[in-house]
Amino acid sequence: MATGIGRRRLLATLGGAAATAGPAAARAQPPGRTARIGFLYPGVARVAAVRIAALRDGLRAGGYREADRVDVVVHASEGDPAKLAALAADLVARKPDAIVAASPAAVRAARSATSVEPIVAIDLESDPVAAGFVASLAHPGGNVTGVFSDFPDFGTKWLELLKEAIPGLSRAVILWDPATGATQLNAVEAAGRSLKVGLEVVKVRAIDELGRAFETAAERRPDAVVILSSPIFGTNPKLIADLTLAHHVPTATLFSEIARAGGLMSYGPNLLGTFRQTGTLLGRILQGARPADLPVERPTTFEMVVNLKTAKALGLTLPAAVVARADEVVE
Incomplete structure (x- = not known):
């Protein structure tokens, strides 16, 4: 059986939100409207459900009241990275309110497909500044923000x-x-x-x-x-x-x-904890915040x-x- 023996937590504090505008416009959801989220996933679709459930938990934690009604469109590459570009393009064509991109390859594919739709990354491998995903951790400056971890x-x-x-x-x-x-x-x-x-x-x-x-x-x-x-x-x-x-x-x-x-x-x-954290960022975007103004976050629970x-x-x-x-x- 599995036995809990404590928990490690690491809190990363980043600078405040930027006041400058980014290319992705604020798009708060009107009451009663169902938001559409694209989920670009490089793994297999059958394991995406538990991660999406964690995203919804994060939406609720961030005060997004329509978390259970959000329409999540899952595009999974089934482990074939060559499929991500076409999957990202198809998601953009569906006019989502935001795209959650899991992995460096998914973030790159989503950025290549759009500079307008907000992209919320969950990337456990990249330095987002060195990779060119954001201008800085505190002031992303574009249509990408998210949870990144490149702890060597x-x-x-x-x-x-x-x-x-x-x-x-x-x-x-x-x-x-x-x-x-x-x-x-x-x-x-x-x-x-x-x-x-x-x-x-x-x-x-x-x-x-x-x-x-x-x-x-x-x-x-x-x-x-x-x-x-x-x-x-x-x-x-x-x-x-x-x-x-x-x-x-x-x-x-x-x-x-x-x-x-x-x-x-x-x-x-903690992987699901990181998806919940990503969901909280996503909720802020659905309530009108811009990725350009939302500082990049690091995982907080290990x-x-x-x-x-x-x-x-x-x-x-x-x-x-x-x-x-x-x-x-x-x-």
């Missing part, structure tokens, strides 16, 4: 946790989606040098490459596998957990859903999950100190 320290944390859990750790394979950019990869490679862990990188560009990626990783006989953040991985927790156990490799990742499903451990933002059932299946005994720091333990 996670790469160090995953390797540190694995090193503590597996004292003899000397070699690890990194699963990396090139579409997310190099920030995470650079950070984990620096951590590998610091911790004296040899790293090999396996690229994964689509969901249908996951099986072969794990086969390649297992062939290299690593002590562990680090799964970097990407919607390709985050939307397929059960598949990744099954591959973890089938190839008998310990894994560390950002996504708690993977650890709960059978991965070894995770540390990162969690660590360890799976003792998986550890046992892999023949590992996790140190008590690692287990004690977890917010959730799956037994």
Whole structure:
């Protein structure tokens, strides 16, 4: 069973809203009118429902009274990033009141499709300024705002946790989606040098490459596998957990859903909490705020999950100190 053992919170404070105008006009919803939201999602449609429910929770928390009536049009690429541009164009053609874009690739596709409709991003991989999505964190200045997380320290944390859990750790394979950019990869490679862990990188560009990626990783006989953040991985927790156990490799990742499903451990933002946070921003836009005036936010709730059932299946005994720091333990 899963046991709660506390919670970590990180509060990020950004500058106040800008007073300057942006290209996306304020568009408060008239009473009784049903808002239409486009949801551009790089993963599989079947797991989108729980994320949309979290968005609605965020809308309610932000005071948007019509949260239950919002019409959410889901366009999911089913793990094929090549489909995102056409999906984004179709959403724009439907004249949505706003578009929620999940992942760097989805944000890029939405921005290419429109400079008018508000875009609310949920992007756990990008620096939004460096990526060109916004002018600055406090003053986005265009039609994009949202919740972004490019914390490179996670790469160090995953390797540190694995090193503590597996004292003899000397070699690890990194699963990396090139579409997310190099920030995470650079950070984990620096951590590998610091911790004296040899790293090999396996690229994964689509969901249908996951099986072969794990086969390649297992062939290299690593002590562990680090799964970097990407919607390709985050939307397929059960598949990744099954591959973890089938190839008998310990894994560390950002996504708690993977650890709960059978991965070894995770540390990162609470994913559904981040969707709720995104929903609150979305609600402000539906009530008339402009993305140009809404500061970019960072995730505020973080969690660590360890799976003792998986550890046992892999023949590992996790140190008590690692287990004690977890917010959730799956037994």
